[in-house]
Amino acid sequence: MSQDAWRVERYKDDLLLVTFDCPDRSVNTFSRAVLQQLDQLLDELAKTASASGVLIRSGKPGNFAAGADLDEVVQIGTAHEAAELSGFGQKVFRKLERLPLTTVALVSGACLGGGLEFALACDYLIADEDPRTLLGFPEVLIGLIPGWGGTVRARRRLGLQAAVQAVTTATRYNGRQARRLGLVDDVVPTEALLAAGAWFVRHRPPHKKGWLRLATDNRWVGRLILRTARQRILTTTYGQYPAPLHVVRVFQVGLERGVSGQYEAERTAIADLATHPVTRKLMRIFFLQEEAKKRARERTEEARTVHRVAIVGAGIMGAGIAALFAQRGVEVRLKDIRPDLVAKGMYRIREHVRRQVRRGRMNAKQAEELLQRIYPTVDYTGFKLAELVIEAVVEDAAVKRQVFRELFERIGPETVVATNTSSFSLASLAGADIDQDRFLAMHFFNPPHRMRLVEVAWTERTAPWARATVLQMALRLGKTPIVVGDCHGFVVNRLLTAYLNQIGYLLLLVDDPLQLEEAMKRFGFPMGPLELLDLVGLGVAQKVAANLYAAYGGRMKPAPLFEQLGTASERSGPRKLIQRASWFRKKSAARELIAAIDTVRRQHGRLPLSLPANPEAIAQYAVAPMLNEAVLMIQEGLVEIPDQIDLAMILGAGFPPFRGGPVSYGDDLGWDRVREILQRLAAARPELGPCRLLLELAQEGTRLTRDRTPTRTATRQAQPGEKVPDGGSGDEPIPLSDI
Numbered sequence: 001m002s003q004d005a006w007r008v009e010r011y012k013d014d015l016l017l018v019t020f021d022c023p024d025r026s027v028n029t030f031s032r033a034v035l036q037q038l039d040q041l042l043d044e045l046a047k048t049a050s051a052s053g054v055l056i057r058s059g060k061p062g063n064f065a066a067g068a069d070l071d072e073v074v075q076i077g078t079a080h081e082a083a084e085l086s087g088f089g090q091k092v093f094r095k096l097e098r099l100p101l102t103t104v105a106l107v108s109g110a111c112l113g114g115g116l117e118f119a120l121a122c123d124y125l126i127a128d129e130d131p132r133t134l135l136g137f138p139e140v141l142i143g144l145i146p147g148w149g150g151t152v153r154a155r156r157r158l159g160l161q162a163a164v165q166a167v168t169t170a171t172r173y174n175g176r177q178a179r180r181l182g183l184v185d186d187v188v189p190t191e192a193l194l195a196a197g198a199w200f201v202r203h204r205p206p207h208k209k210g211w212l213r214l215a216t217d218n219r220w221v222g223r224l225i226l227r228t229a230r231q232r233i234l235t236t237t238y239g240q241y242p243a244p245l246h247v248v249r250v251f252q253v254g255l256e257r258g259v260s261g262q263y264e265a266e267r268t269a270i271a272d273l274a275t276h277p278v279t280r281k282l283m284r285i286f287f288l289q290e291e292a293k294k295r296a297r298e299r300t301e302e303a304r305t306v307h308r309v310a311i312v313g314a315g316i317m318g319a320g321i322a323a324l325f326a327q328r329g330v331e332v333r334l335k336d337i338r339p340d341l342v343a344k345g346m347y348r349i350r351e352h353v354r355r356q357v358r359r360g361r362m363n364a365k366q367a368e369e370l371l372q373r374i375y376p377t378v379d380y381t382g383f384k385l386a387e388l389v390i391e392a393v394v395e396d397a398a399v400k401r402q403v404f405r406e407l408f409e410r411i412g413p414e415t416v417v418a419t420n421t422s423s424f425s426l427a428s429l430a431g432a433d434i435d436q437d438r439f440l441a442m443h444f445f446n447p448p449h450r451m452r453l454v455e456v457a458w459t460e461r462t463a464p465w466a467r468a469t470v471l472q473m474a475l476r477l478g479k480t481p482i483v484v485g486d487c488h489g490f491v492v493n494r495l496l497t498a499y500l501n502q503i504g505y506l507l508l509l510v511d512d513p514l515q516l517e518e519a520m521k522r523f524g525f526p527m528g529p530l531e532l533l534d535l536v537g538l539g540v541a542q543k544v545a546a547n548l549y550a551a552y553g554g555r556m557k558p559a560p561l562f563e564q565l566g567t568a569s570e571r572s573g574p575r576k577l578i579q580r581a582s583w584f585r586k587k588s589a590a591r592e593l594i595a596a597i598d599t600v601r602r603q604h605g606r607l608p609l610s611l612p613a614n615p616e617a618i619a620q621y622a623v624a625p626m627l628n629e630a631v632l633m634i635q636e637g638l639v640e641i642p643d644q645i646d647l648a649m650i651l652g653a654g655f656p657p658f659r660g661g662p663v664s665y666g667d668d669l670g671w672d673r674v675r676e677i678l679q680r681l682a683a684a685r686p687e688l689g690p691c692r693l694l695l696e697l698a699q700e701g702t703r704l705t706r707d708r709t710p711t712r713t714a715t716r717q718a719q720p721g722e723k724v725p726d727g728g729s730g731d732e733p734i735p736l737s738d739i
Contacts, residue, residue: 021059031069053102053201065115082274089148117150127175136172143279147270159213303472313392314345320448380410418442423547436461453651485638488551492652504559513589523619524656554687635693642704671697
C-alpha cells in the first residue's frame, strides 16, 4: 500500500500509521508527484475495511511538512498551470477530508503553508511541545496565498477574524499558541504523540468554538472584519503587495458564496499571483536566503563545536546576543566593566524572557533554563573555557582595541574572537597584540532575536577553522549568514549611511519633512527615515556616520542638518525628530527639527536642486546614493555575487522586498536613469558622481542580478556586470524571513 513518500504500517489493532518521508530530501514538501502518490494512497485507504483510524506523522526530525515544492512553483509559466495545480491540491486534500477513516495529524517540527493545509484536512491535529514545532501560513511572504483549501479550513478552525489575521500576517504559532487559538486540538510531549492520536481516534471529541467566534462569525460582522482588514493592509503596504489583498477577497467570496465559491476564489487568486512580478521578486529573496545558507554550510567542514560563549559588553546588543545564544542551549558569560551595567543588561534579558513567556513563545521552565545559562560578571573569569568570544562594546576604536588587548591575554589559545562592530573594518581594529588567525567579524542586527541577518567578515590571515566555526554558529542560531569583504560598515551600514545622509540633504528641499517621510514609506520601507533615526538614536547614527566619513571621505560627509541637530541635542538633551500622533494632535515634525532646518538654510543656503513632486521620483533621489554605493561595493569585489547585497539590505535594513533589493531595483529602474539622477545630484555635491562600474552599466544596459528566480541548480560565481543563469540555492527550503 505504501507509495514513495508515504509508508503505511499497522499500529495497535485497527489503527494505521502513515509516515510522510520524502526520499532524498531533508524536509517534506508537496511536489506534484508527492500529491499524486497521496491521491493513490487515499484511494487504497478508503478500501481498507479492517481499520478505523489513520495516524499521520513525519519521518523527518524537526519537520512535519514545509509546504509546496517551490522549485515546481517557480517554474509555472501560465495562469492556467497555476490554477490547475491549485485545483489538484484541493481535490486531493478534500479526498483526505472525506476519508471514511478517522485521521489524526501528529505534528512535530515545522508545519507551514501547504503542510498546514494538509494537516488541517485531517479530522484532528495534535502538536508536540518541541520548540521547533511551528504552524502557520507564510505564503504571503513569497507573494502567494494558501491554495489547497487552507483558507476554508482556517476559517472553519479559527473563525473569520482569527483566520484572516493568521493568513495575512503570516504569523507562526508554537504548539501552545496554536492550541489557545484553536488551530490544534491538543499539545503533548513528543513521546506521547502516538498515544494521544490513538485516544482521539477512539473518542472522537467534538471541536469547540469560543463564544467570541460564535458571536462574530456571521455575514454582517464578517463584512466589517474584512473591510477593516483590507484597510489595515492598504495603510501598512500602500497596496504594493497583492497577496494579502487577495486573501481578503477570497474570504469575502467565501462569506458571500459559501465553501465552493471560496475554493474557486483560491484557484483564481493563485492563477493571478503565481506569475505576478511581485511574487517573482519575493520568491527570489527566498531562494537567495536558501543559497546563502548553502554557501555557509559548504564552508563549515573545519568548524569546531561551541559549548560556551563569552560576550564583552552588556548593552542592548550584548544582552540581546547573550539571550540568543542561551536560548539555543549555549552557556554564556556576559561581562561589562561595572556591576550596574551588567545588572542593567541582565534586566533587559529578564524583560525579554518575560515577554516571550507572556506571548506563549516559551514556558516558565524554558525561561528559567535560559536564564540559568547566563553568568553575569565584571572580570574575565571563565573566559579561557569559551570557544567563542564576541565583542559588543561601544563603537569607539580605542575602546575596542583596549578590549582586544585584554582579551587575548585571558582567553584560550584556540578561542575565536569576533567583533560585532557596525562601522569599523577588521584591518582598522587589528593590532600587533591580536592573533589574527582567530579574529573576524560577526555583525548582528538589533533586535538580535528577530533580525535574521548576520554579516560575517574576515581577513586573509583568518584561519579556515575560525571562519567555519563562526559560520556554523550563525546557522545554529537560525540566522542567514552573508560573507562580505572587510570594509568599514560592511554592506548594510555602509549603504544605510549613504541613504540617511542623503535624507539629511533632501530635508532642506521640502516644505514639510513629513513629505519625505511619506514618500519613503510609499516606496516600501517599513518606516520613514526620521522614524528610523528616532528608533536607532541620532547619537548612534552620528557616531557610525563619523566613522564612515573618516574611512570613505566626501561622499559620506555628514549632512549639515544632522550636525546641527547633534549640536542642539548636546545643549538640551536628545530629542525625537517625529512628534507622534495622539487623540488631540496629528503626527508632525518636531519643533527642534524645523528649527534646525531653518538654521542650516540660513547658514548654507538651499541646494541648487529642485525635487520632483511625484513621491516615487522623490524616493529615487533619496536612494540613488545607496545604489551607487552598492555598485561601488561590487566594483571593489566586496561581495561574492551582487544578489547578496539585495538580501543583506532586505533582511538587515528593511529595503522593500517587492522591489527586490537595491541592486535589483537599479536593474529594473535602469542604470541610465540612476546615472542621470546622480549626475543631477553631483551638480550640487560632486562627491555623489556615479562610480566607474555604474557608468559602464548605464552605457551597456547590463543587469547585475539574475534575470529569473534561482533554482536548486548549482551556479558558478558571478562577475560584475555579467548576466547570470539560474541557480545557486541549497537543497532544502528554509524558514521564510519576517519580511
